[in-house]
Amino acid sequence: MPVGASSRAVAGVVAAGGMLREEIWDRLARVPDPRSPRGRVYPLPCLLAVWLRALTAAGHDAACAVGQWVARASPAELPRLRLPFDPFTGRHRVPDEATLRRLLARVDRDALVATLLGDTASVSEGGLPTAVAVDGKTSRGARRADGTQAHLLGVATHGTGLLAGQVEVEAKSNETTAFPPLLAALDLTGVTVTFDAMHTVRANLDWLVTAKNAHYVAIVKANQPLLHTRLARLPWVDVLTVEVTRDHGHGRDETRTLKVATVGFLDFPTPPRLCGSSAGGVGEDRRPSRETVYLITDHPAETASPADLAAHARRHWHVENKVHYVRDVSFGEDASTLRTGNIPTNIATLRSTVINRLRRAGYRFIPPSRRDHTTPTAALDLHGFP
Known part of the structure; x- marks a missing residue:
């Protein structure tokens, strides 16, 4: 089956908690817009969608590459991106790299996680109880203003390796204090949570059970x-x-x-x-x-x-092998120096959303699946944009 046809087939159904075509724009609209309404040109859902779809395509891991990706969209694809139409030029306006980067630095981290990763469903495989793994990852190239590195704590499903949520660990804190906030919004009734020795403290164990x-x-x-x-x-x-x-x-x-x-x-x-x-x-x-x-x-x-x-x-190590390792090797996360504001967390959320979607589409390996979706049309179809 051609790649485009395959992606369109995936987009037309709900796959393991995936988003329907009709609701994806509504979901993106739930993220609060941090910008002033005055002088606003591009709607927030539009810019988030550009980031999401550009990161899907192989070779588009940096802000400059995302800007190049949207600039190559054809007149037939631009309306599906919902970019504003300029009646004076008779063309759709296209955001530049600076616009895309500034927006991602200001978007609320938790709201973006809830919007893009909140639909991740836990799975049960091989007769095992449903299980998720908690593990941390440092974005080595993204240093804060005080010189510390951005560190993220994530939770992913066993087996499929779908990231269900993540939080940034504050500079003067540690993973242990971020454990309850990471899992608080998830329905964990009957779910088995695995984690390494850092989180094996009495308070966390009691909280999970009670x-x-x-x-x-x-x-x-x-x-x-x-x-x-x-x-x-x-x-x-x-x-x-x-x-x-x-x-x-x-x-x-x-x-x-x-x-x-x-x-x-x-x-x-x-x-x-x-x-x-x-x-x-x-x-x-x-x-x-x-x-x-x-x-x-x-x-x-x-x-x-x-x-x-x-x-x-x-x-338990699926969170490392299927999420963190993939973000480093396939998306160059450790090499990325994007660090302004909320960019390290937000771009990690977008990368994980792409990985989740490709895995739900049936791909086992991420690099070839990204090469299958290098055109705007293929990426639009994969994510279910009408």
Whole structure:
């Protein structure tokens, strides 16, 4: 099927919580316009749509490239972009790079996330409970005025790797304090939330269980020294191995074992299950290595088997592999020096929206999918613009 026809077919239906053709402009209009009405030429939804569709096309990762992309739109495509028509010249007006960049620096970060990522639906694959992963990412090229780097905390679905939300971690704060604001707007009832050791603090675990009715599978490391020591000292040699997996990847043969035990000596809302996961392997240099990771979860045996817990631990890294890595490699996020105002967060939101849409369209790899949508028409059809 031709690329354009394929994209039009995708745009005409609701795909896993995707936006309908008829409502996409209305959704963009919900973002508050930070500009003064006086002298305003381009409607806010129009400029946001230009950014979104230009970033879809391969090779258009910077503000200057976005300006070039819209300047190449044909007279037949410009009306679909809803650019204002100038009766004196008989042509549609086209925004320049400076206009596009200034707008993105001022748009409210949270409102843009809610508009573009708020339709992301959680998914359930392979019989696993619905699960999402929380992880942070630093935009290395985007430094604030005080010299600090912009850091984003995001949440993505397991399996599909769809980004469901993100917040910028303030310069004088850290990821732990951004954890509740990131997840507050999401319906997490019955959802399993996975995260690394930084967020394994009692306040976050209690909040997920009592306030969000969610489950957690959390990693425990030395940043929680008392808890980590108590887990390490458990008589794991007396606990039966419940899961063994073997695989080969990156020039390494690995064997993973999982042991699970329920304990009552920890004061948690529900008696937690503790997991000891050991990975041993031999690399190309034939030197053996071994690592043990401790996990803690509120899942009882009735809602998550040992195999489920092992899968949750492995799938947690989908947020890194399918979101953060893709933004760095395919969109050059770490190399980008756009840093004025809210640009680092907003452009990351737009990039993630493009990734979400391409994955929903059935693409497994992002670079070729972006090359399939280099023309304005193909990008318009992909995102469902009428």
